Amino acid sequence: MDEKIIVGVDIGGTWIRVGICTPDLKEENIKTKVTKTLKENEYSISKSVILLISDLLTENNISRDQLIGIGLASAGPLDVEKGIVFNNANLGFKTIPLKEPIGQVYSKCPIFLINDGNASVLGIHFFEADEDEKDNLVYITMSTGIGGGVICNGRLLLGKEGNAAEVGHGIVEPRSIHQCNCGANGCWEVYSSGTGVKDRALEALETSSLDAKILMHLVDGDKSKITAKEILQAARGGDKFSKHIVDSCIFYSMVGIGLINNFFDCSSIYFGGALMKDHDIILPPIREQYKANPIQFTVNHPPEIKVTKYINEIGLRGALAFVKYKLEGNKIIPLS
Ligand SMILES: [Zn+2]
Secondary structure, eight states, rough: OOEEEEEEEEOSSSSSEEEOOTOOOOGGEEEEEEEEOSSSSSSSSHHHHHHHHHHHHHHHHEEEEEEEEEEEEEESSSEEETTEEEOSSSSSSSEEOOOOHHHHHSSOEEEEEEEEHHHHHHHHHTTOOTTTTTTSSSEEEESSSSSEEEETEEOOOOSSSSSOOGGSOOOOOOSSSOOOSOOOBHHHHHHHHHHHHHHHHHHHHHOOSSSOOHHHHHHEEETTGOHHHHHHHHHHHTHHHHHHHHHHHHHHHHHHHHHHHHHOOEEEEEESGGGGGGGGHHHHHHOOOOHHHHGOOOOOOOOEEEOOOOTTTTTHHHHHHHHHHHTOOOOOOOOO
């Protein structure tokens, strides 16, 4: 095998995914590997990435000289110029070098760093979006936190350091008593992320008079076992308490999406992330609301609301698309 190969990497708080592909990014040519995110020291992540790339190359009989670009999509915030992640709440260290340690091993190959939300919207753009929506596209992940990426007028929005579209920190309740990891109160992710849903439930359990029997049964009466997954499952089963918490997640998502649509006038918003395993509970009321009375949350015409087909892999696919677009000089990527 002597063809050219692109590498894509998705670095998250729980999983690191690495994929290789030919530059056409054809489905059948994508090969992937995944490992748990280690947090022993600030070089644990780069070491895992190097190891996974090396395994993929060996298993597929590919030499390092065939690599033409490595795309690193990581949870932010990033300093793209320095090639590091800084101040991330979930990765364990104040500064995590990525570009430099990986570049030492793959010195002949350009390495491109991008925020995972921004990568994901490129993944949707290349692998999923229709022609009539792809120039005005938003991706939102509802997972541990809430993140996003925006393509507006056919251009990816990056911002001054590559961290545009931190949509989860849009404030949806300014007088909220609930503080976000970022330090502000009332961010969207305080109510509608996996962590937010869990935290709001644990708090409300202390004071709520609503029936939480189904939820408590699911966790064998042990509150410490409650996560967003059980809350959604209990709500599905008719648990009044859990339904109330999920309703609040949905309500603040209407506010959050309304803000995004007012700012970017997008054709479609694609959702991904762990909470979207229950998209059939979360998204229909939002679509209904926008049909019935969009003006309550957005003055612009409401966007189509969709779920990505690649719930676990959209970041990785975005990293691959990012490298492809960079190498092609595609105008979707702003010049840096
Ligand atoms: Zn915040």
